Amino acid sequence: MAVAFDEMNGLGGDLRSAYQELSRWLKETPPDALEYRRQEAELLFRRIGITFAVYGDAEAQERLIPFDVIPRILSAKEWTLLEKGLKQRVRALNMFLRDIYHGRDILRANIIPEDLIFQNPVFRPEMNGQNVPHDVYVHIAGIDIIRVDADNFIVLEDNARTPSGVSYMLENREIMMRLFPDLFARHRVAPVEKYPDELLAALRSVAPLSASAEPTVALMTPGVYNSAYYEHSFLADKLGIELVEGRDLIVKNDEVFMRTTEGLKRVDVIYRRVDDDFLDPLTFRPDSALGVPGLMSAYAAGNITLANAVGTGIADDKAIYSYMPDIVKFYLGEEPILKNVQTFRCREPKDLAYVLDNLSELVVKEVHGSGGYGMLIGPAATKATIEAFRDKLKREPEGFIAQPTLALSTCPTCTASGLAPRHVDLRPFVLTGSNHVTIVPGGLTRVALKEGSLVVNSSQGGGTKDTWILDE
């Protein structure tokens, strides 16, 4: 594996310009002062109750995501490029979804094999021919970006269903500003606090035609036991909208209402953080107690907007991912600004053969997996694990993709033995309303806290950092 690009020191150890002031500050600040503030940050997080749950971990039903106090910094120029690329990508995602559930031009042009769509469990036949307001499917996208050198940002994954993490982007900034006012005074950091306003504006802009001039927006959560519950309540609070569960909603005459102390009140837009499968027991999983019976029929009648739309999983599926550059070209006629990671489709015999020959150097991922589970990181895996994956691949090649092991960039991070480079990625949040796409300058930087680890997922020992975009 190649040497990783360091965000602060580049490849050769020359201090990069965005980090100059931070580096100076770090030299002036005694290590124990840093440690003291790190502890203070943890205390703040615990008191605020910013926790997440790890499934299958009874010991720690609520855990804190470790927060690293050293910010990750990008220059304005880098951000401008990223922003352009992200907007382009999300526009293409929305056009792709509209097309898949309507005319299917892209299939007729033989750009994507049909069975990848129709055999795909996340494809929703219920959405065929159904119009969604303003043709927006992905109102909130979280695009995972990695950096490999000074010039290249690469998309690792598109999250077009119910991406989470934005509360950490906002809370990390709040806490950093409280703990390090001196450091902020020495930088010009672009603010992220407009995110809730922009999200609300985007949600209101896509209200159905039958809504009143002041549409009612609600955030739907699976409930307190969901791992991202804190984020749901945090966002509802910041947006000033009701945080509803399925049992708070009822469908009457194809309209959706919430039960309030003053009787039923119509809801026009639902920012739902509940997966497709659990939305409506009459349409999807009949055993779902989280959903609202009849919701899909109100949706079909055009009386409710769901954000994100139902069926967006087909756009962020790992099997579709490898076609994203073609998707961008097909709908926009533009070259993709953000590149993809080179991806081997194990369903194609030629690719499979290559993958099987090079397992110890590749990362193999389940097409439908997420959260960093069920993947093989070749260079770090034991022989036995590799052989187990080989069997799985032979048995069900269409269930997997493979990618070269990338050297994710690193960023200085507090560790037990002082500051040390740790691998990071970046998840910016892209909002799409009726006629605009916006991104607040920043995102969630996730950091793999274990030395050498490339897995940044919070469920697997990852932490977060505040992400600074420097204003010119």
Next chain:
Amino acid sequence: MLSRTAENLYWLARYVERAEYLARTIDATLRVTALPATYIGKTNEWDSALLTAGVGASFYEAYSEANEQNVVEYLAFSPSNPSSIKNCIEAARLNSRSVRTALTSEMWDTINSAWIELQEVWGKGTSTREELAKFLRFVQETSLRFDGSAYRTMLRNDAYWFSRLGLHLERADNTARILDVKYHVLLPEEEHVGGPLDYYQWTSILRSVSALTAYHWVYRETLKPWLIADLLILNDTLPRSLASCYSNLVRNLDQIGVAYGRQGAAQRHARGVRNRLEHSHMDDIFQHGVHEFIQEFLADNSRLGEIITKQYLI
């Protein structure tokens, strides 16, 4: 607001109030049982602590004897007692988490910090009297902080009113239950074969509703059982009296009614109970029978809970 949010706020306040009441009950019982036997007679004070907490029957399913260790464990820490202090605080936190958006950060911080302390400091219960005293103080202070932060930081809207409804309904229930268990020591002298023993029972009752000092300020007399009953039932100036709880319930329900532009069964029922309390005299109550009066009140109070639930919370 969402019915579920109102329900959570209502129960949150009930749980916190109940936790405090249990702490006071344990505290008062500890004081009485510390007295020499000649002062308190043969009654088992720990048994009556269980009764005032309304968990007498379930206790004996798990324990054979009501002594200090067992009762304190059951009332304060037992996971199998659904209304132990520990479970109350846990339920309060769970309710808070569900309605975070309706709580001020001060209220959330109070409950969340209490929950953290409960696990980190009190996870194994208490082993000495001193620790127990510290624990009981912690519970009472949590309740005071919660109440105070609600009072000082919440918007005066339906969220506040529903939370107050839970508090006063629970408080009325607690005061009435203490009276129900102890009514026999509150009978007027001529009807009661009491002696100096009862004096400590009386102070114990007053202590559990934090009204010992108040008694002296209101009546400027030595302790007299019928005056104690008067204070706890009819005196509107004592925050834990039944009359005061109902003034508050009526007021908060009226505020909800005005805000929503609609009155209902809850408002009517609460007003009915309040009016009865307003027009009662202790003489009549004694004539009618304290026990019967309290029983009727308890039934009316839990009926109000049902009506509020039906009218607003589901």
